[in-house]
Amino acid sequence: MLVTLYDNIFKNYSPAGKNTISIVVGQGYELWQEFENDYFNGRKREYDKKKQRMATRLIERVEKMLLPGLADAIQVQKTFTPLSCIEITGSDRGAIYGWESTPDTERPSRTTPVKNLYLTGAWTQLGAGEVGVMWSGLSCFKDIVKTW
Numbered sequence: 001m002l003v004t005l006y007d008n009i010f011k012n013y014s015p016a017g018k019n020t021i022s023i024v025v026g027q028g029y030e031l032w033q034e035f036e037n038d039y040f041n042g043r044k045r046e047y048d049k050k051k052q053r054m055a056t057r058l059i060e061r062v063e064k065m066l067l068p069g070l071a072d073a074i075q076v077q078k079t080f081t082p083l084s085c086i087e088i089t090g091s092d093r094g095a096i097y098g099w100e101s102t103p104d105t106e107r108p109s110r111t112t113p114v115k116n117l118y119l120t121g122a123w124t125q126l127g128a129g130e131v132g133v134m135w136s137g138l139s140c141f142k143d144i145v146k147t148w
Helices: 036-040 045-065 082-089 129-147
Strands: 002-005 021-024
Touching (some): 021 045
Antiparallel strands (some): 002 021
């Protein structure tokens, strides 16, 4: 579980007296696959119940471990699952960190045949995960600087 308090990183990120918190837990697509057909056909009742149960459990864990009283302080809550990610980004199986990293995974190059078009991120070379994405961006910047 990754907990980020954005206002501890970026001063004045939230309105005065507020804070923005992100609680991230990696989950496999399989956990949500049973809801896929209903979700994309607008029948989300059972999916929403499960999503809310999981969100409540995560908030309870963060309250016990780090931020007592968190649940009572929440004014706006957004919960995302792999199905949400598919709907929003179109990513394969709701992936947020790019393709699985295996010896057989081939990621596209940062450079393209189109002049001044570069690719960076979890789906490209050096991708997968936050560190991979940072290295992808840095390497892409170096590629761009070479052409200046």
